[in-house]
Amino acid sequence: ANRYLSGLSKTKVSFTQKLKNLARGFKGVDSDFLEELMIVLLEADLGIDTAEKLIKQVEKRSDKEKATTMKEVNDILFEEMQTLYNSFEDAPFIENADGPTVILMVGVNGSGKTTTTAKLANMFKEDGKSVMVTAADTFRAGAVDQLKRWADRIGVDCVEGRAQADPASVIVDGARFAKEHNNDIMIADTAGRLQNKVNLMNELKKIHKVIDKEIPGQPAAVWLVIDATTGQNGISQAKEFMGATNVTGVILTKLDGSAKGGIVLAIRNMLGLPVKYVGLGEGVDDLRPFDIDTFLYGIMG
Ligand code: GDP
Secondary structure: OHHHHHHOHHHHHHHHHHHHHHHHOOOOOOHHHHHHHHHHHHHOOOOHHHHHHHHHHHHHHHHHOOOOOHHHHHHHHHHHHHHHHHOOOOOOOOOOOOOOEEEEEEOOOOOOHHHHHHHHHHHHHHOOOOEEEEEOOOOOOOHHHHHHHHHHHHOOEEEEOOOOOOHHHHHHHHHHHHHHOOOOEEEEEOOOOOOOHHHHHHHHHHHHHHHHHHOOOOOOEEEEEEEHHHOOHHHHHHHHHHHHOOOOEEEEEOHHHOOOOOHHHHHHHHHOOOEEEEEOOOOOOOEEEOOHHHHHHHHHO
């Protein structure tokens, strides 16, 4: 958990410092206080809608429970963030009993998609699974080589696509390889182009179709990689991807470099998606399963 907490330190320092400043002038939960609390939430990148929702709850409960100290208000805020996150039901990640489980990685260039593919491969491998990766991001120059190098380092197989090759055909190769080699898990990196929505949608549709044809019922998961430092932009990117394919979860990268960890709650509230993992550095070990309680203690505790 320590790595987790230090990765969240930027958000924690910024968030707790601001709450402390608020505590100093605290005279009760009045409109001035709520306005200032709203600013603190916005600066942590919760976004207007999510921040407003929480402020309303804090106001309501502070009144009802007669909260007179900042400590009580902090506790209410903590609980309301927890409640907000837990108020959604998530489809479980179910591994395929009859063949490889396929995880599809989507996200814009630069979000950390390729690095995260490697981190996941490493994590599943350390979990004792037989893992392979498919490098189907034939669009970004260097992405295929980058994943190949990671795969070599981690010690997993990599099926790679030639530059500008059709990603779906690379994924077919990958799926066949995974079946032949009895791999438990195939993680497929895909191209991150968002410029052309119709194109993205068609490509992802085709990818889904070919995977399902090779390995019925797959992919088991489509994980969208979002760079935490891009703030609310990440939310609009996510909406584009959700319009193009059935995204089942988010992996939030570069949380170590961001004071905007509140984006977790915006992702949840605005998109309903669970945050599956967080990226806390550039190393292959710098990925952690996300857990809302650890996260909230990390930024507020
Ligand atoms: P892609 O274009 O989405 O495949 O992005 P890459 O995987 O190439 O990552 C872009 C840059 O972000 C690289 O320099 C990565 O090392 C870096 N990166 C990825 N994830 C993280 C993270 O969790 N923390 C930090 N600090 N850097 C990251």
